Amino acid sequence: MASGTLLYAQSGGVTAVINASAAAVIAEARARKVKVLAARNGILGALREELIDTSKESAAAIRALAHTPGGAFGSCRVKLKSLEADRARYERLLAVLKAHDVRWFLYNGGNDSADTAWKVSQLAQAFDYPLTCIGVPKTVDNDLAVTDTCPGFGSAAKYTAVSVREAALDVAAMAETSTKVFVYEAMGRHAGWLAAAAGLAGQSPDDAPHIILFPERPYDEAHFLKQVKKTVDRVGWCVVVASEGIQHADGRFVADAGGGKDSFGHTQLGGVASYLAGRVKDQLGLKVHWTLPDYLQRSARHIASRTDWEQAQAVGKAAVQYALKGQNAVMPVIVRTSDAPYRWRIEAAPLAKVANHEKKFPPGFIRKDGYGITARARAYLQPLIRGEAYPPYGTDGLPKYVALKNVAVKKKLPAWEE
Template structure:
């Protein structure tokens, strides 16, 4: 095995278990005596040569990362364009890698991050620099291609299903004299996986959620309002789960907040508030709504054991395939069976994952478009199974780890890109 340094970076929105992946990466690298640097705030840290020396972390701190949410080294939303359009940035990355003898680059993120890792590998090959680039899967949206599921999703799905079940019990208790309609907004721009997970909260015809709105189906407001009213008359109340990415027939996001984020994506937010207003105005029902937002991805206190196991497995696999020289690849989850649930990690080329998006299969969405099928339940249930509680302190709060990691000295001129 050649000498050198491994650089690990986190990308995009963090998850309840992304630090578990980081913990597995650090443990696997230490077992092979490979030094690891971490980029502060993701790819920005790499560009700025703002790198952290993980050798200062104790074994206990590394182990503790596995039950700590957030991003231990910081993350960012920064989409690098093509090798032509952002040539200077890619060459800056390569210069930083050279300066710190980085021979292995692990980029922990989603579709856009897989594309960046692929392009970095292509530039290194062009310059003849010996660099192995590995994408590491992470997203609560579960929209990565090739992998059966994505680390981060299972815990967010568990939080969603539990929250919807608990809220439904609250609404049912008060519906006679108070709230008749409750609307829960789930993350999901183009893929309705998290909204679908809410369907696990109930199994019977009249169990909540009564209506699920998927981005894969066109939102018909008149039909939606009629169904809400019908459920209220039949059950006494109605619980709705709406994906943030639902669109009208003309392709417009219902929750288009105006503007773009740094990935170039339309900023979304407020679909639950909008729907609540329409229900109140059109039907006259008292409505409450919730926008859990970051709570969905940070709820480490209710993490899925399956999700935690898979997050750590892809971290270990990423180190092993990087050190084996498997370039421009990503470790992915392969499902062997539903019942009993069995899975294993395989390796897939980044070219099959970068900038691709996995949406909900048609046979996972009920024919009326407002719920999940038995096939979806078989797929989703194992992913939220098992509890991976963090340790709690005497103050009643989770004992999360927030290590103070020292930066390594810069060796290049400051970057002003």
């Protein structure tokens, strides 16, 4: 039996399959007789010494966790600064780790979380504390460097493609006397992966989505409106998918919500679909409907991709294995070995190569006219949404999800204050 405790935490926006990674972490650690604590609400829970004893959960509950959306232990958007700038926080974190004999720290999140895990590994080295830090990948934006894809993206991509195809059938049915244009807003601050996934909904030029607006291309309103009119004239109706992060040529977000910035330094976005709908109505005089799926994109566990679900568990299991082998400051990443048939494996990548490196949507994946995806993009995206991983359903017709007990561990240190 390995000596010490493993601390797991979730960070950033949760996904439909982040709990599948959590379940795999706990199951693999249990198989190796290692106790797992979970921090309540990410790194905040570690700082506040609000830790959860996962050993109080039954095996059945952990199995059910694998098909439950949300973040079972809570998440947060808190980014630690450098060791020098955030020294008090780091010293407090180290005190908590020592108090609970934590020897392995697994942080499940995106780019900023990889950065935090990397900084914690540096902290342990600076204070000569035996700690192995592992980043566990998660994001719906698919913008993590090094890994071919990121758990969470495939399910959100599947939800997007399915939703756009279904909505398009609705618009087509109503176009003669009602809605001519439908605008769908996809998540994606700087990278257009999710907007691109909508392109899987159609095959031919006249299939929806007819127009995709990527954050990688400047928004040109006059050209956009011209494309909408041409599509309506040719097809009879038009479906537009716009990334929330599209920008004007001068770099201003089209959908800056004016809500300031979060602790990660991200501008609060939202409303690009309603804005575009208004412009189409005012400038072209067409009836428009729009939607902002927002959290629905990342919480839709009922339509999760099996590929995504399996990869989420694979990185969780590998994270524990790497940790117990002492592979410090690494992240289990997905390596694609074949498109057709789709093949992949898990490898360890240095956190230093992942943290603070954003993977943009490749130029070669965007159609020459800037409004759709190429065959290369389709070949990349298609395998990621394949397969179904439906949750079990109850007699009430709703999915059966689990709520963990989340029994708190007794605190050993004085209360933490900023």
